[in-house]
Amino acid sequence: MAIPQSFIQELLSRVDVVDIVGRYVQLKKGGANFMGLCPFHSEKSPSFTVSPSKQFFHCFGCGKNGNAIGFLMEHAGMGFVEAVQELANQCGLQVPQDDISPAERQRQAQQKQKAESLSDLLEKAGESYCKHLRAAPKAIEYLKKRGVSGEVSKRFGLGYAPAGWHGLASVFAEYDNPQLEECGLVIVGEDDSRRYDRFRDRLMFPIRNVKGECIGFGGRVFGDEKPKYLNSPETPVFHKGRELYGLYEARQALRDMGYALVTEGYMDVVALAQLGFANAVATLGTACTPEHVQKLFRFTDAVVFSFDGDGAGRRAARKALDAALPLATDTRSIKFLFLPSEHDPDSFIREFGPEAFSRYVGDATPLSRFLIESASEGCDLGQTEGRAHMASNARPLWSLLPDGALKRQLLSEIAALAQLDSRDLSDIWAQEAARTAPAARRTPPAANPQAPEWDAPPGNWESAPDWADAAA
Secondary structure, three states, X not given: OOOOHHHHHHHHHHOOHHHHHHOOOOOEXXXXXXXXXXXXXXXXXXXXXXXXXXXXEEEOOOOOXXXXXXXXXXXXXXXXXXXXXXXXXXXXXOOOOOOOOHHHHHHHHHHHHHHHHHHHHHHHHHHHHHHHHOOOHHHHHHHHHXXXXXXXXXXXXXXXXXXXXXXXXXXXXXXXXXXXXXXXOEEEOOOOOOEEEOOOOEEEEEEEOOOOOEEEEEEEOOOOOXXXXXXXXXXXXXXXXXXXXXHHHHHHHHHHHOOEEXXXXXXXXXXXXXXXXXXXXXXXXXXXXXXXXHHHOOOOOEEEEEEEOOHHHHHHXXXXXXXXXXXXXXXXXXXXXXXXXXXXXXXXXXXXXXXXXXXXXXXXXXXXXXXXXXXXXXXXXXXXXXXXXXXHXXXXXXXXXXXXXXXXXXXHHHHHHOOOOXXXXXXHHHHHHHHHOOXXXXXXXXXXXXXXXXXXXXXXXHHOOOHHHHHO
């Protein structure tokens, strides 16, 4: 979307950076400026200033600075267009879009209006679930047993969906509103068209986007019924492959603790926050995606994936590796934490304590080592065939990395394990890529007999494009 620079200037002239920053940071007047504790790094004495005259923020500790748009991008994890749209909404301005037709502009406006309407319905349902929690002894008992305090429960907006089939009918006067089905709160039977609540007799976890808006729910049973977790379906406002549970609540902790801890469940996130690890987030019943990883890197340069040590945990870790590789630049840290098979993060911390868990995090497997371990799985490196198999397995993983020092060092490590020179391995991989290239990539027979039959990639694989930039 192309937004005219003139509109950006007008927008910045209408907003007050002190007001925008003040919604996230407690500011106090200090001379001509306002002062507060920096939201981008941990500090005890305020070094963060906001200038109303210059409409600029600056931290003398970590060096972060910018205008109101930059603050929303850095602190709330918004993209540029999203931050501009957010400020425009607050000012009652319409963002001009020079590169789209009036019909498309109208479609986008209708889409936005629908999203706001669906989010309002979800917020109202969440408020109802919170009220029901206070009168649900078994839900309260479950949370107490898991060591979750009322303060943490309130922070995450936990609630309880009553056991009845039509509990939301007392919340929404128009229970037949089609949008209740569209946002995933109500199910309509295919055979009899009867309507009933999707979530019944479950502990409710509201899922929020980075702006704090409710976009869906996860519901957990109290016993051994299946499914243990029930998630909202894909809707116009909720996409599992893009959202992370707990990210909104974890934003400040990600900066304070310096890394994101990715877990596998809602309860892990809540329990970890209770036990001192408020930087935990979770995928939403789906494998980790590049969109998940990219969103995390808006808030921190270090990500630790935590998985069970069993086969399922290893498979989930491998999918996370595939998602993370295109974004593994030289300035980012990506690690994989494998707990003993009998433990999840919650149970491990309760048995061994937060310090022991922190040591586990510090000793987590770096991405480079996990890549080699994954490529070596099932390969006997003591035999020539095993080393050749490992090198072949490593090629598609290695090729996903953006060019840089990490990629070049890994080429050398893989070559050493395969007992090859780096240049020889690079040539072998180029030939293998040419043989396995899709037919569409082959160059048809040329009139020139000297022309190559194959459109093979260059022999120097180290010049691969920066896929992190492409993904961004």
